Amino acid sequence: xxxxxxxxxxxxxxxxxMAMNLAENFLKSTKVNEExxxxxxxxxxxxxxxxxxxxxxxxxxxxxxVEKVFGxxxxxxxxxxxxxxSTRLSTKALIQQLCEVDEASQAIRLRLxxxxxxxxxxxxxxxxxxxx
Numbered sequence: 001x002x003x004x005x006x007x008x009x010x011x012x013x014x015x016x017x018m019a020m021n022l023a024e025n026f027l028k029s030t031k032v033n034e035e036x037x038x039x040x041x042x043x044x045x046x047x048x049x050x051x052x053x054x055x056x057x058x059x060x061x062x063x064x065x066v067e068k069v070f071g072x073x074x075x076x077x078x079x080x081x082x083x084x085x086s087t088r089l090s091t092k093a094l095i096q097q098l099c100e101v102d103e104a105s106q107a108i109r110l111r112l113x114x115x116x117x118x119x120x121x122x123x124x125x126x127x128x129x130x131x132x
Contacts, residue, residue: 091119
């Protein structure tokens with residue numbers, strides 16, 4: 001797999017629309033493959049999710065856009081998304097997204113549940129620090 005060698009300089013994200021525009025422009029200007037998807041999710045999860053700029057609808061829209069490009073049942077893309085989100089999203093952010101994603105997004109709910117379980121089982125979860 002060829003590494004992405006140039007990533008456009010990121011503006012400071014100040015709104016969810018700005019984050020979505022960045023995502024859409026990145027996908028348009030980059031050869032879309034598993035690595036570019038992983039890079040995009042890494043950038044956005046650091047810049048947007050942790051700053052709580054993504055609503056659940058935008059989070060869903062981003063994942064659906066990725067799935068539309070590759071097809072819903074592409075195991076490599078699922079793994080790239082899983083790997084990136086599991087390392088970049090905090091347990092609290094995962095739980096928040098899981099609670100906010102509507103019932104129509106069953107596939108995304110299942111992915112988020114799997115990520116949460118994975119974080120707990122591999123010991124990277126900070127769930128003991130949350131006040132649930």
